[in-house]
Amino acid sequence: GLAASAISDLLYRASGLLGVSGVSGDMRELLASKSPDAAEAVDLFVYRVCRELGSLAAALGGVDLLVFTAGIGEHAPQIRRSVCDGAAWLGIEIDDAANTSGKPLISTPRSRVSVWVIATDEDLMIARHVSALLAG
Structure with a gap:
């Protein structure tokens, strides 16, 4: 073994x-x-x-909002495009210019699902958890 x-x-x-x-x-x-x-x-x-x-x-019976976050979700517009293409049946439509320019809202006005890119602040979350643990 x-x-x-x-x-x-x-x-x-x-x-x-x-x-x-x-x-x-x-x-x-x-x-x-x-x-x-x-x-x-x-x-x-x-x-x-x-x-x-x-x-x-x-x-869930549908999707109203899709959020991409963290390393790949925040920094890989090609992946976001591919995922949204694969989920087009949900009515997802993204704006390529918004997707590649770093804007937080990347869906088109016609999209039935609002698609966002939201930055992750992992250090802040860790600090909050540690603070809560120390506070008892």
């Missing part, structure tokens, strides 16, 4: 996007790569996001 450290390395460092692509676990590197395996990893990522979005839309 594998040692615990080898299992940890496999799960936390060699799986996910890196495991699929063999190139990198960093979406920026995958998007810049010419490797067909990198493209496959990106396509799989988008497929999985669209699949989960579809599942949630079905469970």
Whole structure:
């Protein structure tokens, strides 16, 4: 069998996007790569996001608002475009200029779903949680 450290390395460092692509676990590197395996990893990522979005839309009876956030959501307009294309059946329509220019609202006025890009402030959230824990 594998040692615990080898299992940890496999799960936390060699799986996910890196495991699929063999190139990198960093979406920026995958998007810049010419490797067909990198493209496959990106396509799989988008497929999985669209699949989960579809599942949630079905469970909720529709979607009013879609928010992209954190590393990939904030910084990868290509991924946002691909996800929104995959979810066009929900009435999602995004403005390419807004999507690539850093504007927070990226859906068109005709879109049935409002689509936003919202920056994450992880340091602030950690500070709030620590403060709450210390306050008891």
